Amino acid sequence: MYFCDRMERLIGRYGKYGAAKTFLIFAGVHGNEKLGIQALEELFEEFEKKQVDFDGTIIGIACNLAALEQDIRYIHKDLNRQWYLSKIRKLAALPYGMLNTSEDIEQKHILELILDVVYDKGKELMLIDLHTTSAIGGCFCITNSHPRSSELALDIPVPLINGMVGKIKGTTLEYFDELGLPAVAYEAGQHAEIEAVDRMKAGLVSIFTKTSCLKDRDLEPYQFILDKMTEDFNHLPQNVEVVHLHKITEEDEFVMHPGYINFQEVKKGEYLADDRKGKILAPSDGLILMPLYQKKGSDGFFIVRELD
Ligand SMILES: [Zn+2]
Incomplete structure (x- = not known):
């Protein structure tokens, strides 16, 4: 088994029991992109501390634990190329002992944690997948083809990339596309750029406010970061x-x-x-x-x- 038991898979869960909206937030799908984990840890802590009234549920998941532990993109194969419905069904049927790559084991474990949420038809579900890039200037959102995805992503003041689903196969975005659900991948900066943490938090809070899960006043502590992002990125094409x-x-x-x-x-x-x-x-x-x-x-x- 390649399981890493030092880091928790579930970073946090916050919200109101029985609320209509659920946000599944992935971090560390690539193991060298750790800032998403930090952003979620900080955000859960800030919400807990202030006892923020959140009319929805946030579930934060650390994805490629073994690769995160080694600070590498993946161990055997890219975890962001494995999200096909056919493969997901196969993984559900196979016992852990029959899986021979680290990423298959990670994915099966993630699926066990999220499938109840994914198939809960009574809830409005959305995926936000937090990433960083190896090159400078990597601050943008990528959406899947669900119309709600770009509606929400446009609220984060960074460029929006359309038409990625279909070009890269097996991404988390494509998985949600196949399920008919909205999904946004948020690339918040370069791997070691610490500002990415604040950008991730501000972007998430912006989406939570836009969907009325948070009150406008809850956005205030993050507004200066959003203003700074507008300043830093509005010279770039937005769509x-x-x-x-x-x-x-x-x-x-x-x-x-x-x-x-x-x-x-x-x-x-x-x-x-x-x-x-x-x-x-x-x-x-x-x-x-x-x-x-x-x-x-x-x-x-x-x-x-x-x-x-
Ligand atoms: Zn990535």
Whole structure:
């Protein structure tokens, strides 16, 4: 068993018994993205301390415990590429002893914790999946195709990325898409950028207020962070779509040229990276997103363009 027993899977649960809305919040789906765990721990503590009146339920889950423990993206495979309904059914049927990767074990354990919530038809459920990026300037939301997702994400003053579901298979966003439920992945900064913690908390509180689970006055302590985010990110296009994804495998030996930051403009034909076959050029004009500056990962970079 690869289970890590030092860290709790359930970061916290807060809210009102019987309330209509449930927010499932994932953190640490990638083990080198620890700030989501910190943000949730702090937020639960702040709510508890102030005994905030929350008309809903928040469930915070730490996802890839074994990878978090080692501060690496994943142990055997990317946990954010495993969320297919067919696979989820298979995992439910197999005993732990028959699972041979760390991530399958993690996923089965997460599912055992959340499936009652996911299939509770009496509740309005939404997923928010907290992440950080390896490149600078990584502050944006990615939505699935449920219309409610972008409605809520637009309340966080960072760019919104559309059209990612379908380009990357097996993400948590796609899982919720298949279930017909809203989901937002919130990339709140670079892996070691401590401001990401405040941005995560402010973004979450902003969504909780927008959905009337919190009163407007509960947003006040976080408003200065939202104002700062507006200031820091409103020069970026606020609504973009993915036009290209450069997929990679470990055997490609992909190396991104240094210095690219999220939303940096690139021109068609620009020399962006190398792999064992040679030069990788930008296939079109656009803005670069999530250029890969870490060893593990299956996406080299994305190119997005502004929506009208
Ligand atoms: Zn991530």
